[in-house]
Amino acid sequence: MESIILLTGNVKFPITLDPGVWIFDDRKVDLNTYFEKEEKKDNEMEEYTKAVSEHWDREIREGAVFPPTLKTEKKYEKERILTGTFGIPFKPFLTNAEPEDSSTKVIVETTTEEHTFTFEQAKAFILGFSIDGKPLIEDGPVYVYFGDGSNVENPIKRVKRFTVK
Incomplete structure (x- = not known):
């Protein structure tokens, strides 16, 4: 109790x-x-554009990366909780x-x-x-x-x- x-x-x-x-x-x-404390971004559109272009460049160089499987996500969540x-x-x-x-x-x-x-x-x-x-x-x-x-x-x-x- x-x-x-x-x-x-x-x-x-x-x-x-x-x-x-x-x-x-x-x-x-x-x-x-x-x-x-998170710092506020002055120009969110500019940050978004940079992130998208970096992702696009990486896909061109390395090819598409598939998301993790459900099994690995469950393992990570269990470890995080423990x-x-x-x-x-x-x-x-x-x-x-x-x-x-x-x-x-x-x-x-x-x-x-x-x-x-x-x-x-x-x-x-x-x-x-x-x-x-x-x-x-x-x-x-x-x-x-x-x-x-x-x-x-x-x-x-x-x-x-x-x-x-």
């Missing part, structure tokens, strides 16, 4: 979260790359609980303390549930990362409940 997290409080539908099944969820994100560091956005869970209109904050309860956040801050949370393919057993079951990645080095750990107020 230690790996179960409750989402309760001022909501129409209290939700029980089980991080053990999130590895199969399509909404999961790779935390190794999620918080990296060794990856993943998280999942908190917003869909918060939305599905249907908080009351009067709700303004979310309290993250850990085994030792409580952290209070605005509703907008909580919508941006990413719940980390595995590191290097292993569940967060010792200080988990999830880590709470802020949406802007400002606490990547020191996430909120040992989370046991989210309470909407």
Whole structure:
């Protein structure tokens, strides 16, 4: 029962979260790359043209390269799951609980303390549930990362409940 997290409080539908099944969820994100800032491209059309011309040149030089088979894709996905560091956005869970209109904050309860956040801050949370393919057993079951990645080095750990107020 230690790996179960409750989402309760001022909501129409209290939700029980089980991080053990999130590895199969399509909404999961790779935390190794999620918080990296991407530089915006000034001219997308120019970049697209360069990419297409490089591809065309390669096909002329080397011939067409066929896409990988389904078997190799499955092998790669399995390896990625077994060794990856993943998280999942908190917003869909918060939305599905249907908080009351009067709700303004979310309290993250850990085994030792409580952290209070605005509703907008909580919508941006990413719940980390595995590191290097292993569940967060010792200080988990999830880590709470802020949406802007400002606490990547020191996430909120040992989370046991989210309470909407």
